[in-house]
Amino acid sequence: MSLTQQYRDTIESLTDRPGGPDLEATIAAGRRRRRGRRLVLGGGLAVAAVVTTVGAGYVLRSPATTAVDPGAAGAGPAYRDFVPGTAIDEQLQATVAGHLPTLTPAAEVYPSDWNTDGPIADARFADATDWQAVYDVGSGQRLTVLMALRVPGADAPGCPAGDTGGRAGQPACTTVDVPGGVVVADS
Amino acid sequence: MARTPRWEPAYCEFFAARRRSYLRTAYAMLGSWTAAEDAAQQTFTALYARWPRIAAGQVEAYGRRVLVNTCIAVYRHRGREVPRAELPEVGVWEEHDQRLAVLSALADLSARDRAVLALRFLEDLSVAEVAAALGLPEGTVKSRTSRALARLQQELDTTRKEPTS
16 A cells, blocks of 8 residues: 555544534534624724614515615605615615714715625615615725624624734724614724 | 525535544644644534635645644644554554554654655645645655655664564
8 A cells, every 4th residue: 555545544534523614613614704704894993883773663574575674765854865765775774873863964875795795786775785885984994884684593693702913912803782683893 | 594605615615525634634733633623623613714825726726735734733733742652442453553653754854844755745736736735846745745755764674673573
């Protein structure tokens, strides 16, 4: 038996057993990481936050859904209509304003999805798996608020385990329960 | 409302196809089943997170590179291990000794040398493919392969001369 065959046989015999990476766990971890990467979009962010939709007015529907758009319908929207054909952009602004009333109006609101860190085309809003609102908060810094669908089968969104990225080894990430979801803030 | 990214089925296919070979390569590099499982899991997680950005046709090469880098990071973190305690019971002493000899020789190699052996002889990659995966010149891959095999041979020869039973 050749040396390389002996090597191969040894490794194969020792790894021929059950166990190994689990697809479901890998996908769940991968999705968490993708969401985490979105939180730090833009580099100069002071804070990023996620509001997950668990009902309570924030509903992203399938492409067959007909959405009412207050902006397009001329109903005197209190918030700017960034994406024609849907009211989700206005709802996101209203939600943020409810929790952070001192913010200036959103600089940008756009749909996004798991394939894309930034915006997807406005016309594809029905394919969105999350929405992002960007606010100027002064000193060249921007706040991005991300409203996402809960990932099927995943735990409620939260902070990464073992987070010690804040000052003096404290967590950089905090969570606050709000009506209809949870806000995850990561400084 | 179950929505998944459009590329996820392709990822799942890749996972199923590469799961065992990643585990085997990780074991060959780390010499520990637990560490190999962790490294393979970390690699697949990293691939999922980056999947939409991996250029078409580059998934295999990219995945190998992530796996090797993950294993090297794990190896540095844990330090060297000679996994004798993990050897399963076998009935034939000679076979047992040969496995020990192979593992002992591997334990004396650097993480990159182990990676070269794993990619060349477990994954059956060409010298050029191994060089691309490890970011090494082809000449270096050849010399590392030759050195690692010589070390293996030496260890096996020693075992044959000094039977344990």
